[in-house]
Amino acid sequence: MIALWVVHLDGVVTREFQGRHWSVPARVFAAPLELYVGAPVSAGDLEEELHRLHYHSGDPSTGPGVYLRHGDSFDVQARRVRFSDELREPTRVSIRADSGSITELRLAGGAELPVFRLDPPIVGSIFPVHGEDRLVLAPADVPPLLRTGIKLIEDRRFDEHHGVDVVGVLRALWADLRAGRVVQGGSTLTQQLVKNYFLSDEQTIGRKATEAIMALRLEAHYSKEEILVAYLNEVYLGQDGARAIHGFGLASEYYFAKPLAELDVDEMALLIGLVKGPSFYDPRKHPDRARSRRNLVLQELADAHVIDPAAAKRAAANPLALKPPGGGYVPAYLDLVRRHLKRDYAEADLAAAGLAVYTSLDPRAQAAAELALTSNLKRLDTASRARGSHLEGAVIVAEPNSGDVVAVVGGREVGADGFNRALDARRPIGSLVKPAVYLTAIETGRYNAATVIEDAPIELKLGDGSIWAPQNFEHQVYGRVPMARALAESMNLATVRLGLDLGLPQVVETLQRLGLESAPTLNPSLLLGTVEMTPLEVVEVYTSLANGGFRARLRAVHAVLDEQGRPLKSFKVQVEAAAPPSAVYQLDRMLTLVTTRGTGRDAPAHLPRGTVVAGKTGTSSDTRDSWFAGFTGSYVAVVWVGYDDNRVTGLTGAAGALPVWADTLAKLKSTSFQPVAPELIEDRWIGYGDGLETTPGCSADAVMVAVPKDTVLPRKPDCNSSPPAPASDKIKEWFKRLIH
Amino acid sequence: MVQTPHSLKTRPLALIVTALIGAVLLGACAGPARLTQPPDSPTGSSPAPNSAPGTSTPSAASPGSPTPVPPPPRQNSLSPATLSLVTQARSLLAHGEFDGASSTLDRALRIEPNNPLLWIELGRLRLAERDPHQAEGCSRKALALASGDPNARRQAGRVLADALRAQGHNQEAREVESQPFMN
Numbered sequence: 001m002i003a004l005w006v007v008h009l010d011g012v013v014t015r016e017f018q019g020r021h022w023s024v025p026a027r028v029f030a031a032p033l034e035l036y037v038g039a040p041v042s043a044g045d046l047e048e049e050l051h052r053l054h055y056h057s058g059d060p061s062t063g064p065g066v067y068l069r070h071g072d073s074f075d076v077q078a079r080r081v082r083f084s085d086e087l088r089e090p091t092r093v094s095i096r097a098d099s100g101s102i103t104e105l106r107l108a109g110g111a112e113l114p115v116f117r118l119d120p121p122i123v124g125s126i127f128p129v130h131g132e133d134r135l136v137l138a139p140a141d142v143p144p145l146l147r148t149g150i151k152l153i154e155d156r157r158f159d160e161h162h163g164v165d166v167v168g169v170l171r172a173l174w175a176d177l178r179a180g181r182v183v184q185g186g187s188t189l190t191q192q193l194v195k196n197y198f199l200s201d202e203q204t205i206g207r208k209a210t211e212a213i214m215a216l217r218l219e220a221h222y223s224k225e226e227i228l229v230a231y232l233n234e235v236y237l238g239q240d241g242a243r244a245i246h247g248f249g250l251a252s253e254y255y256f257a258k259p260l261a262e263l264d265v266d267e268m269a270l271l272i273g274l275v276k277g278p279s280f281y282d283p284r285k286h287p288d289r290a291r292s293r294r295n296l297v298l299q300e301l302a303d304a305h306v307i308d309p310a311a312a313k314r315a316a317a318n319p320l321a322l323k324p325p326g327g328g329y330v331p332a333y334l335d336l337v338r339r340h341l342k343r344d345y346a347e348a349d350l351a352a353a354g355l356a357v358y359t360s361l362d363p364r365a366q367a368a369a370e371l372a373l374t375s376n377l378k379r380l381d382t383a384s385r386a387r388g389s390h391l392e393g394a395v396i397v398a399e400p401n402s403g404d405v406v407a408v409v410g411g412r413e414v415g416a417d418g419f420n421r422a423l424d425a426r427r428p429i430g431s432l433v434k435p436a437v438y439l440t441a442i443e444t445g446r447y448n449a450a451t452v453i454e455d456a457p458i459e460l461k462l463g464d465g466s467i468w469a470p471q472n473f474e475h476q477v478y479g480r481v482p483m484a485r486a487l488a489e490s491m492n493l494a495t496v497r498l499g500l501d502l503g504l505p506q507v508v509e510t511l512q513r514l515g516l517e518s519a520p521t522l523n524p525s526l527l528l529g530t531v532e533m534t535p536l537e538v539v540e541v542y543t544s545l546a547n548g549g550f551r552a553r554l555r556a557v558h559a560v561l562d563e564q565g566r567p568l569k570s571f572k573v574q575v576e577a578a579a580p581p582s583a584v585y586q587l588d589r590m591l592t593l594v595t596t597r598g599t600g601r602d603a604p605a606h607l608p609r610g611t612v613v614a615g616k617t618g619t620s621s622d623t624r625d626s627w628f629a630g631f632t633g634s635y636v637a638v639v640w641v642g643y644d645d646n647r648v649t650g651l652t653g654a655a656g657a658l659p660v661w662a663d664t665l666a667k668l669k670s671t672s673f674q675p676v677a678p679e680l681i682e683d684r685w686i687g688y689g690d691g692l693e694t695t696p697g698c699s700a701d702a703v704m705v706a707v708p709k710d711t712v713l714p715r716k717p718d719c720n721s722s723p724p725a726p727a728s729d730k731i732k733e734w735f736k737r738l739i740h
Numbered sequence: 741m742v743q744t745p746h747s748l749k750t751r752p753l754a755l756i757v758t759a760l761i762g763a764v765l766l767g768a769c770a771g772p773a774r775l776t777q778p779p780d781s782p783t784g785s786s787p788a789p790n791s792a793p794g795t796s797t798p799s800a801a802s803p804g805s806p807t808p809v810p811p812p813p814r815q816n817s818l819s820p821a822t823l824s825l826v827t828q829a830r831s832l833l834a835h836g837e838f839d840g841a842s843s844t845l846d847r848a849l850r851i852e853p854n855n856p857l858l859w860i861e862l863g864r865l866r867l868a869e870r871d872p873h874q875a876e877g878c879s880r881k882a883l884a885l886a887s888g889d890p891n892a893r894r895q896a897g898r899v900l901a902d903a904l905r906a907q908g909h910n911q912e913a914r915e916v917e918s919q920p921f922m923n
Binding site: 031034036037038039084085114115117399400401402404547548549550558559567570572573574575576577581633634676677678679 | 814819820821823824825839840842843844846847849850851853854862873874876877878880881884885886887888
């Protein structure tokens, strides 16, 4: 009977342990920072990035992950790192940077290096519902100090026993019997591994016997080395919300944000000490307990002559030096990654197959967007009369040419999983819809920025017999205005009249070409943005505008590699023509007036002086939704602010979403929006109020617009033509613009 | 809890490799001869640090500036960083490593997203990958970005015509080829 049972357990042990594959969640990497001469990375930025990647200051010849800064020169020993397309061995580089950019880049030998990328930062993992996350170590990855230390603290006779330490077990049994319950472990590493790997948490004498037999069988079949490495990968070492930290590889990243091989003695001692009770000795919750436990481990290491007593003493004086908690966990972005990958991979593979996922995430943009949203919502809450209620918001930032999504914030609790407003909050977009109306107009060839349209009251009888009488935001009526002004000041009456003239199906068709996936009902109110979209869908549409009329498939994931680093799948840049580039160029130039003259004119105040931005505010009925969508030369970004329960916010797009947008873009190094002018388009000065061609000298309200070449524009009386500027002035002007 | 990687939906690699090699051979008309040469116009004076060629056009309005100035003729060029990546991408392509070439051009695009020469390069790669639809998108974008640069427009136009022809749109291809900028 007992023999049969042993045979059965032996089968379990060999079968499961032989084919063991740790369930390793997919690891998600952000985009690496590219360094090259001229890259907009200052010496300060570079050092900050090295810290973010947990490089530390020291002698770079001692090993990877170390850098030395001397003024504006950096000597860096870059780690061995796997990119989506290359495995790079440790590389020593020297980098010079001034206060604005990289000025020199060389290999240690002195050879010039045209381009060099830093490590892609790990930003998280896609772990399964039961929450087990780990980074698997190969035997060669196990530092000698860990090998020796774990045996010393947890199982001194590991190298001698055969899975069960009889002396230890008897001692434990005796204690248990005396107490009438299980009070003492006395388990070997092998038993602990068996317990975690094969058995439940139940503490009974019978289970103890099963554990002991399985431990003995495990030792009979496998080497000490295999068992030790398996143990180091299996052991539970902490909890991060729903995520269970397993194994020393991940624990090192989780507590110190560096690879195990780079840990100092005190850091390693802390991890070894944690095995005894990861929550009781949790260094973040109970730093004093953790510190004394660590120092006890250091003492034992010194007593056993594993480390020098003086070194132990020094290490014991060190503070805990933990990685700041939470920081860098980007649930909303990971959510986008997960959805992107679900098209190609089963959930179980994402959670367990050890994939490496390379994304477009830019941690700097992500941090900027998170800070801009949280700080502005806090400010707006304080100013709001609705006490006790909390505004919510969402931000998405993308690179318009490639469609790469660089940041996603799904709500003000930036580090928490939960409702992802950036992807799932479907709300009326208000005036964000208007550019589609004006683009439709320009595409007909009958309208341009200077065309005068009518902002006058209008009443429509709808299909259900009701009367619809839209109003301007502050109930004024502007009369005859040029299109450029009607869009800049987001005039409702002018837009409704224009849209009806063009036809609702035509406007919807434009929206769909730009990226709208749904088919809204053809109700005239859609011209004022009753159409509902998620921030992600809005980014899609505005990316087409920022991208000169080319629709770029939004991309979070670039590549997926398997556990061995072999490429499984790559996602390429995809662009296709969505609207004529010359029409989009004219519209985009009108959108720059929104931020200089119109509803978005507060935007430039947040940005470096002279930065040209294009964008549009949006406010849904009764200010339930506050939107801003816009772009610079480098990024397109969309912000939504509102209440989850759809209450009135009292905030226009300019008051709520715009400051979040502008603060986000201000933190990013962003170039001006200065698209290349299509060959058949030219710049002309018109009066902002009347649309007549003029000159800045002639009209105080002259604005520059882009119109098709040789368009006949009515001229302002007494202002026939601008005096031809002398050629030398033109050249001077041209140089001035080049410089600024 | 235990998953083996074998349950992944892996792509039939052998098939793809075969297809890729075929594409390289068949794509000869798309101009691999050109692809293995250095970029067509990398010799223009290097742009000032941190100014992507597409972003320095003086024709765009800066608010408050007086009269419109006709843009000077443009010549786009690659910076040393993007030139090295393009060279690397071409060499990967020559070895049939399409994904590697693609991700290398991705890096270049992250550095100079508005440079039409990079979109021309990407268009050529898509042609070699037998993805003429995407080659069309890339070359149309290159054409738009190359406004004012006759040389770049001509190159973009060639890729566009090839892409159209590869999709069977021969008439449209001829129309592109008869555009003034093609001469």
